[in-house]
Amino acid sequence: MDYQFKDIEQKWQQFWADNKTFKAENTTSKPKYYVLDMFPYPSGAGLHVGHPLGYIASDIFARYKRLKGFNVLHPMGYDSFGLPAEQYAIQTGQHPSVTTEANIATYRRQLDQIGFSFDWDREVRTSSPDYYKWTQWIFMQLFNSWYNKDADKAENIAKLVEHFENKGSAGINAVSDEEVLSFSAGEWKAFNLQEQQAELLKYRLTYLRESTVNWCAALGTVLANDEVKDGFSERGGYPVEQKKMMQWSMRITAYAQRLLEGLDTIDWPEPLKEMQRNWIGKSVGASVRFPLDKTTHLSQLTTNYIEVFTTRVDTIFGVSFLVIAPEHELVAEWTTPEQKADIDAYITQTKKKSELDRMADTKTVSGAFTGSYVTNPLNGAQIPVWIADYVLAGYGTGAVMAVPSGDQRDYLFAKHFNLPIIPIIDIQNIEVEADPTKEGKYINSDFINGLSYKEATAAVVAKLEELNLGKAKVNFRMRDAIFGRQRYWGEPVPVYFKGGLPYLIEEEHLPLLLPEIDKYLPTESGEPPLGRATGWKHEHGEYELSTMPGWAGSSWYWYRYMDAHNDKEFASREAIEYWKDVDLYIGGSEHATGHLLYSRFWNKFLKDIGKVVEEEPFKKLINQGMIQGRSNFVYRLIDDEGKGTNTFVSHGLIKDHKTSPLHVDVNIVENEILNLNKFKAWREDFADAEFILENGKYICGVEVEKMSKSKFNVVNPDDLISRYGADTLRMYEMFLGPLEQSKPWNTNGIEGVFKFLRKFWKLFHDADFNFNVSNEAPTKAELKSLHKIIQKVEQDIERFSFNTSVSSFMIAVNELTDLKCNKRAILQDLVITLAPYAPHISEELWTLLGNPAGSISTAAYPKFNPAYLVEDEFSYPVSFNGKMKTNVSLSLTMEAADIEAAILANADVQKYLDGKTPKKVIVVKGRIVNIVI
């Protein structure tokens, strides 16, 4: 029979499911290998053809690793808490769990059709109570921990309490809120429980505090920084504003340095690491205090200095003014009565500016003078204090020392408000703009005059420390991660409130189940949806009303796969010590500063508390490219009145007509040629459409856009599978181009891959499609074809170059077809090399060859023998001055010196030499010769 992909694929998918062929064991003598995909959010639209790209690549790798003798863990699950299900619930009243369940069923059906080798016994769902029990448990561990900077790790909060009881707050070097109390052991003990808890909250790794958040009114929730793009929500594109709220936060900043250093130890794409580095944003500098100048008299001062952060302390003698952010907490008290009107007007003006205006308008210089002066701590110079919106409240101390000669923004500000610009380096050129050079020697700079950058920086820091007015400081751009969402469909926070302070629920009461509610909207009083739940309280107080953010469940899920059904721990010690970490993680780069950063953070924390063994969770990471949509257009003719007609103009002719483009379903277009009958049937109003054709065809226009229903450019894997089969789809997705490259989907070439699989099938069959392989010994030429592909597939998979492997398979099969090769010894090995790419057809042929069903999954990958690739005789390409001219056939047994002589004796070479003596003859081991004349 001809290649019957439908029967074959159904049969083997059933076989794999029935026999649990891909079940991974947690103990075995084989070495382990963990291949992980980023688990999907099960959206209602189902999978389009772009989603499985990474899954196919990881599946090929997983299957290959099994052939190479590894015990492979290759699981799949669902990140099933999320916004879309909840919004659907708001509109329809349908419980999100019902929608989610239905979507998961669709996803599972689609995934199964592609023939993945997942171990489905280990499936996880973040929205399942068995799972989120442990997400809540990890939250509790974070709540019960603080970061000890001396030990450089997280420790149990009990240790901190013990220290407070014995020594008070002295000697504690922790990552904490800014305003912590100083107290003695006695004072600590005198605090009441309430006061103690309030103080401890400032140290906990997950904590509650009033913070400025990105509030999205349309979504009714706060968003993390990485969920906001240009002032709008990433999901839905709704406006986002800044708002102060009591919020749960995660002290990820405690791990900033380790998150940065860890990047050097992992095999990730460099651009991705760079994105994380930028996000963490380490800058090394100093904090400096500028005391209030004697000439300024203010009442009601909380502090009599302003602290700034700078990366260039060496330029401190060039400071001619100070700028603080309009939102800075000291603005009000540092404004003199005379300047109050000015300052108030300015603050009102900046408040009016939206986030977007402020970003777009970076050219205009604006600001206002507070009327106050500070003193330069090193030379006593009197320095005015200004406010301006180019200084951000959220970074550093929200105040900067302005050095117009060295910083362009300060320079423009000084020019605009006529403030002095002091040159401080001898080679500085500040005629038209600031010059931030670090070369040259300092001038106008007191005790650092004549020093170099490095010497000056050290000297200034030393002096400031001596005066107790400044110190070296490292600053990070990264902020603590907001951890609360005012939504329903997420993990409940396992906390109740007593006296306005949070307390953990008892561990034995986990999971804290998500309660049922009547509507999925905020309450009338503006509380989150959980405020509607009846009886939502602990015996000692009300439960928290916000739920955890989307990234909570995905920040540890790879551990759950190791031991997915454990109800005593998130995963057993043995399982974690066996699987350790993820060897290969494949997913999109859009998670660079979200999921991938939070996961590294939680992993480091879990390592600190001794629950996991590796510092980094994902040893190697590959970013698959995004598959874009490829839209087709038809061009509707416009009549003289400007109205659209029912006549359509072929793309090549549109310059001669007045037309308007219209998206057309890509599924009725093949190689840009519109199927006219299908077009007429596509929409009722096109039933009597007329066409202006070129060469008898209607050619459509093409554009690359995002894949979406409204653009009619969604290609569904189900359609392709029913037409060509899963093996063809798998190989075609790989054939499309390099895995890491983004590219538009184009179904045009899929026939080529389908033809290849049919030829492959035919190799094993005679003209009447009877299975027909011979037991004769293979010839040299056949062995050469086989070993070329054995080597190539191995090399390609190891370097994730799957597209070139597909080409090599085609070459090998063409060669063997030409040789009419049906030798068992060749075909048996050949089918193993193809198995990772096209598993169904391989399984079928493997059993036809007489092997036990299913045993191909763990067959040994054929051993490559280079001897088969060596030829007895080969030809040397000969070039003259680098230009190819001729080939000279030589025997392999010749010595190097003889080769040169034989080449020069060749008739063609003689002809090109034309009697001249060559200056040099270069013979390279790659069998290349260049003769320099």
Add this chain to the structure above:
RNA sequence: GCUCAGAUGGUGGAACUGGUAGACACGCAGGACUUAAAAUCCUGUUCCCGUUAAAGGAGUGCGGGUUCGAUUCCCGCUCUGAGUACCA
């Protein structure tokens, strides 16, 4: 603006450490089989000139450089895509 990635035929793309550029596939053209179509198979297909054939010339975004030899390395530029955005 800054950071990163990329640019090769009509199209997707190959060329692993500098060594015969365009593998493989799509498309297109021609042919075989067929009453016809589908399927299959064969031949050709970077461009220019020429053409029965041969021979010749140019060519990997643009301009330079290093080298016997550059798609590959170096310098400058243009364009495209992604990330980021007053970070002191």
